[in-house]
Amino acid sequence: MEAKGRGAPTGAMAELTLRGVILGALITLIFTAANVYLGLKIGLTFATSIPAAVISMAVLRLFSTGTILENNIVQTIASAAGTLSAIIFVLPGLVIIGWWQGFPYWLSACTIALGGILGVMYSVPLRRALVTGSDLPYPEGVAAAEVLKVGAGSREGLEENRRGLAAIVASAIAAASFSIIAKTKILAEEAATFFKFGAGATSVSTSFSMALIGVGHLVGLSVGVAMFIGLLISWVGIVPYLTTPVPAGADLADLVGTTFRTKARFIGAGTIGVAAIWTLLKILGPIVSGIRSALVANAARRSGNGAMLELTERDLPISIVGGTILAALVPIGFLLWIFAQGGPIADNPVPIIGLTLAYVLVAGIIIASVCGYMAGLIGASNSPISGVGILAVLGASLMLAAIYGSGGDDPQQTQALIAYALFTTAIVFGIATISNDNLQDLKTGQLVGATPWKQQIALILGVLFGALVIPPVLDLLNSAFGFAGAPGAGPNALPAPQAALISALAKGVLGGDLDWGLIGIGAGIGAVVVLVDELLGRAGKLRLPPLAVGMGIYLPMALTLLIPVGAVIGHFYNRWSLRQANPEFAERMGVLMATGFIVGESLFGVAFAGIVASTDSDAPLALVAENHLAVPLAILIFAGVIAALYAKLKNWASSPLS
Numbered sequence: 157m158e159a160k161g162r163g164a165p166t167g168a169m170a171e172l173t174l175r176g177v178i179l180g181a182l183i184t185l186i187f188t189a190a191n192v193y194l195g196l197k198i199g200l201t202f203a204t205s206i207p208a209a210v211i212s213m214a215v216l217r218l219f220s221t222g223t224i225l226e227n228n229i230v231q232t233i234a235s236a237a238g239t240l241s242a243i244i245f246v247l248p249g250l251v252i253i254g255w256w257q258g259f260p261y262w263l264s265a266c267t268i269a270l271g272g273i274l275g276v277m278y279s280v281p282l283r284r285a286l287v288t289g290s291d292l293p294y295p296e297g298v299a300a301a302e303v304l305k306v307g308a309g310s311r312e313g314l315e316e317n318r319r320g321l322a323a324i325v326a327s328a329i330a331a332a333s334f335s336i337i338a339k340t341k342i343l344a345e346e347a348a349t350f351f352k353f354g355a356g357a358t359s360v361s362t363s364f365s366m367a368l369i370g371v372g373h374l375v376g377l378s379v380g381v382a383m384f385i386g387l388l389i390s391w392v393g394i395v396p397y398l399t400t401p402v403p404a405g406a407d408l409a410d411l412v413g414t415t416f417r418t419k420a421r422f423i424g425a426g427t428i429g430v431a432a433i434w435t436l437l438k439i440l441g442p443i444v445s446g447i448r449s450a451l452v453a454n455a456a457r458r459s460g461n462g463a464m465l466e467l468t469e470r471d472l473p474i475s476i477v478g479g480t481i482l483a484a485l486v487p488i489g490f491l492l493w494i495f496a497q498g499g500p501i502a503d504n505p506v507p508i509i510g511l512t513l514a515y516v517l518v519a520g521i522i523i524a525s526v527c528g529y530m531a532g533l534i535g536a537s538n539s540p541i542s543g544v545g546i547l548a549v550l551g552a553s554l555m556l557a558a559i560y561g562s563g564g565d566d567p568q569q570t571q572a573l574i575a576y577a578l579f580t581t582a583i584v585f586g587i588a589t590i591s592n593d594n595l596q597d598l599k600t601g602q603l604v605g606a607t608p609w610k611q612q613i614a615l616i617l618g619v620l621f622g623a624l625v626i627p628p629v630l631d632l633l634n635s636a637f638g639f640a641g642a643p644g645a646g647p648n649a650l651p652a653p654q655a656a657l658i659s660a661l662a663k664g665v666l667g668g669d670l671d672w673g674l675i676g677i678g679a680g681i682g683a684v685v686v687l688v689d690e691l692l693g694r695a696g697k698l699r700l701p702p703l704a705v706g707m708g709i710y711l712p713m714a715l716t717l718l719i720p721v722g723a724v725i726g727h728f729y730n731r732w733s734l735r736q737a738n739p740e741f742a743e744r745m746g747v748l749m750a751t752g753f754i755v756g757e758s759l760f761g762v763a764f765a766g767i768v769a770s771t772d773s774d775a776p777l778a779l780v781a782e783n784h785l786a787v788p789l790a791i792l793i794f795a796g797v798i799a800a801l802y803a804k805l806k807n808w809a810s811s812p813l814s
Contacts, residue, residue, distance in 0.1 A: 170226050179212060179230050213303075216230070228604055229610065236594065246658055251639055256575075261631075272589070286528050287595055294531070297599030326804065327751075330366065338790065341782070350409045377723050386707060395415055424706055427681045488513060523547075574659070682706060
């Protein structure tokens, strides 16, 4: 799957170049703006690594000196900035609760930048623990590496590279074409049905997304099965139980949707919390080993033997990492002091800010580890980063509730504390988003032979570019549309679903009305899944990753149903590959096909976001208002295209290489 050694560079190659940095910055402007808009509109962001790599290769091919390592730096910068846009899951909450009317530029930019830089620093020792020292699949990191290798190798005219490039292009065109036709409303993008189930109600839904098929192929059967089990727990168990009894004349779609958003997801958050804690306990050993090996590498540098280290083992020195983390706490403390003005914390700021800094430091380490693991397990774009935001805001809110109490009589004090909890969460969330992405990029770098410290510098640059771009985009969207639930929000307000949920959690804890029972139920489910997973592991059976189960409970079915389908398709394809004359090549071709699904849909997602923003229309490509055959046509064409592509893939993968 990893194609070790294939495409790795030999000799000195251009890597961290000025033109690469400039190109990365330009791509960042486009992708970050698109991600901010889409995230506030529908609650999802898309991974930017692969689209950035494709664009970078197209541009740098205009120069005779462009290299695979330079392309890798470009996608690293754009990927970091694009992922950092997930901060929109927290910051708009300050507008929603009425604490901010807009986004103060420097306060917002510095908050985003400092959280992101901490995320980069935490990921340095984690690289050794979770990338080079683990067998996590890193689906998007592997996919990005395959894109870069095929792009570089295709210059040599080798048959294997020609077929690999053909597999990527064919599946990318198919995914993009299907998405384009779906936007015309001739075909359906999603299908959902709501119905009574026992004494309650539930739903079955899916989005016709070839990217999800690709993700499923890449993550494998174990993760796919775990997600499907989580999906069943949520939609066959939790939702029907919580909707019992169905009120007479109730709108089932509204009832089921509201129940899932306001109750079932909190249960999922509890499951993710327990799974995250267990995951951290399991990876503490590799993390400590990673830190130890980083210290050894640093000692080698100081003794003058740094040149003896393998190129791919040269991280930023651990002394710089530790010093940067400690130095960042000073401006973070200053930002917290500025933000606390006008609230109860300003009366005695030193102990509260000191406690907050300790929380940022410790929670950052935990969250960086968990997010890195989740990204390695299922991919950065499918990792439930908002679930981590839920845990982070719960921690910050509980810390303040322990000091000031909850449900007080002074609403202004309560609002100020809620705002402070959200601001603290924004810093921690910056760490989470970057850790969620960085290890994917570092995995890509490992597979193409990149220098880790140069990639880590590129990650910092990506954070800075993203921090400069995100606040004005947020301000523009707030001025044009506003956010649902905010004071004075109009009918066209952007939903900002995650920010609304995280704000509601902070209000629930500090206002004293959070349903802890739901979190507890989820924690209980998580404990049972952890036990089952460990028993399966000891028996040598297919594992049941607890985090993947939690994701299946927490995420909407429309975003998860096709991942298990893709995992099953990928499983049977890989079994077929083992029977071929060149099984490694055949399996690698499957990775490239899955990669193309993600590439095509991601690139179209960028283009469509620009069209939506420029036309101010929710459906700028719609050709018909409604098509009663849209769903059955979508099912037939979607399944038919995937079947045809995999049939063609088998032909490419089994034919002798000439």
